[in-house]
Amino acid sequence: MNKNNEIKKLPSFEVDHLLLEPGVYLSREKLVGNEIIRTFDVRIYKPHTEDLISLEQMHTTEHFLATYFEHKHAEDKVYIGPMGCQTGFYIVVKGNWNVNRIMDELINFYKTVILNANESNIPGNSLIECGNPRTLKSDVTKDMWDKYYHLYLNNKLQFTYPKR
Numbered sequence: 001m002n003k004n005n006e007i008k009k010l011p012s013f014e015v016d017h018l019l020l021e022p023g024v025y026l027s028r029e030k031l032v033g034n035e036i037i038r039t040f041d042v043r044i045y046k047p048h049t050e051d052l053i054s055l056e057q058m059h060t061t062e063h064f065l066a067t068y069f070e071h072k073h074a075e076d077k078v079y080i081g082p083m084g085c086q087t088g089f090y091i092v093v094k095g096n097w098n099v100n101r102i103m104d105e106l107i108n109f110y111k112t113v114i115l116n117a118n119e120s121n122i123p124g125n126s127l128i129e130c131g132n133p134r135t136l137k138s139d140v141t142k143d144m145w146d147k148y149y150h151l152y153l154n155n156k157l158q159f160t161y162p163k164r
Helices: 055-073 099-112 138-153
Strands: 023-032 035-043 077-082 088-094
Touching: 023 099, 035 099, 055 077, 055 088, 055 099, 055 138, 099 138
Parallel strands: none
Antiparallel strands: 023 035, 035 088, 077 088
């Protein structure tokens, strides 16, 4: 809030979502103590289209992606979670990360986790471990990531936010 008690707009709201395409974007950098914290926008779908990430895709990706980063990059992972608009995910990390490194990890995630995903290997897929495991579904999640991976293969992903 500023001195007039007005809520200051977040940097992500300054991005023209009418021009935004699927891709990976550096959304924000912030110095916290001695660490630079970077927020990456992993945009699966173009905003304002009929394509939305379903609850099942969102929940399953969150379980898989958070677990993947925790095992591979525990020292850097701060947060991984879905966007409320259902068009992507945020990956928040500390340390020396850029869009190329995030993209490399997403490709490795796809090849090592998503391509091998099934209902029995979704992390936290039980009533004891999760508040709503009924929405963990590997098949629809694979479909979403297959489309994203093919956008990558066909050089259709963007890596720089569009200018307003």
